[in-house]
Amino acid sequence: MGFFIRKSFRAGPIRFNLSKSGIGVSAGVKGARVGVGPRGAYVAGGRGGLYFRETIGGSSARSGNRISSTSVQAPRGTGELFDEFLDTGLTYESPIKKSTLHIKQPPALPEPKSFKATLVIGIIFLLISLLNFSPKNPPIFSIIVTIVFLGTSAYFILYNKDVKQHAELTKQFLEKLFKIVEEGKKPPSTYIPESLSNASSNFKKHYSNKAIRAYIASFCNEVIAEKELETAKMKLEISNDEFLNAKLHVFSNLFDTYLEDGELDVEEEASIKSVAKKLNIPRETIESEMQVISVMSSIREDVNSALSPIETPLPLQKGEICYYRSDAKILKEKTLSTQTISGTKYKKKGFDIEKEGTAYLTNKKIAIVGAGVYTIPISKIVDVVLNIENSIIELSLDNRKTSLYLTLAMAIPFAAKLEKIMQK
Structure with missing residues (x-):
């Protein structure tokens, strides 16, 4: 898992999720927020100071x-399947460096x-x-x-x-x-x-x-x-x-x-x-x-x-407006290796490139133009996860069982504008 921003981030405050190892729960009002995280309980006050x-x-x-991948240690002999995801170096560079x-x-x-x-x-x-x-x-x-x-x-x-x-x-x-x-x-x-x-x-x-x-x-x-x-x-x-x-x-x-x-x-x-x-x-x-x-x-x-229209070589439908473009790749998961140790199966996975080109974001669709055109209707998108660490946008579609992964050179503004369009 990486450093995530979820679709639920909304206008005003931005919502996102940290990796599984660092997530906590919190409740309260602004300025007196009580949290319970992986390191124990604390209280942090906003508006200029803190106490804990x-x-x-x-x-x-x-x-x-803080921003790192995590692995789960599987108990030996469980007969279960555990996946380990490896970086195959195909994603665009992130604007955020790993924390030192x-x-x-x-x-x-x-x-x-x-x-x-x-x-x-x-x-x-x-x-x-x-x-x-x-x-x-x-x-x-x-x-x-x-x-x-x-x-x-x-x-x-x-x-x-x-x-x-x-x-x-x-x-x-x-x-x-x-x-x-x-x-x-x-x-x-x-x-x-x-x-x-x-x-x-x-x-x-x-x-x-x-x-x-x-x-x-x-x-x-x-x-x-x-x-x-x-x-x-x-x-x-x-x-x-x-x-x-x-x-x-x-x-x-x-x-x-x-x-x-x-x-x-x-x-x-x-x-x-x-x-x-x-x-x-x-x-x-x-x-x-x-x-x-x-x-x-x-x-x-x-x-x-506000969303600002841009010019695009794409043929657009009536009322369709293009708002952003970025170099992009559609990624697909692939199994790199499988190993069974003491009855437990370990599968190493990574990404491969399915399509590559320029992604155009309109109020109707995401279109990846390269060797052909691949279209993702906005109306079919039910969830969006932005992984800042790997510049990946994970899309959940209502007509697809598995997620669709896009890596973009400008993943962060692309995701923000996609969220803005989906709010309308």
Whole structure:
């Protein structure tokens, strides 16, 4: 799956879908939108700022490429068929580059250690020691092993108790901090709570890396000043790299929240740009994300603007008007290879070119003119999906069982104008 814009995008806000790995659900009103996505729950406010709530104690930021293909791992021996789609290099170049935004995870909280195995071994050797004990010839080896394993078990039990206590404290402190930020109130200036200041460095690092995001969100929301944010950074012992990473997390949270619900209106666009500027995020770091915003803006303008007739060599019907043209290819799916592994069939698919030429968009049809003319009546189109990543428009037709795939040199404006025509 790629980066999709669906037919449901409409005049005004533009609606679209992200890939399966990144889609979430959201509900609410503008400016107070609550979302649940692949990284947990959060709240993002629009109109110039944001505040959020993230998963406590777990990973909350997605790392790696945002706009990317995903693959599903099939369970072995299921007897099912799984398709993998490969890029055969036949589509037109996309105006959007793959995201290079990489957000590092906060240091993970220490996990409790398993002591059952050491305890069992210690008990076994204790029994061996007791059964073979003799004052004149004590089983030294068994006794030493018993002491080592039972001592290790006792250490693990005490360690786990400490880990559980500090993990619960970390969770409570972060929940309290995020709740304050969600409510638009000024975060406390205690920074690292005293109860965590003596904990292991991993607990402090985890808390600090998550807490600084709350302070950054408060700064974006103009609840605290830049000087207070810098003080929080210093008191939380955050490095410059960690600080930039936290800024990217907050920006990414807002970006994903606005885009994953399928709309990007003018105010949301302004809000994202404002946050990027306010946080002084290097443009090259979020180049792909800003390209997405630019593309969404151009689509919104295209959908909202009036259609302008253009000249065409096509013979037109009475009342038919041509509005756009683009180099285009009609693609057809083909199976590249099939492999069966442990009873599960894996099929690799790709695109091949069925027809190639110039696509003309009129108020009556899409006509691809090359070696002959291939016509798609507008009245037969029931759904449109624009894959920005591959410059592909997928058309669902009411007289066709499978989708029709078009790749166009100017896929984005073509799709926008097609949507405008279909609204009439």
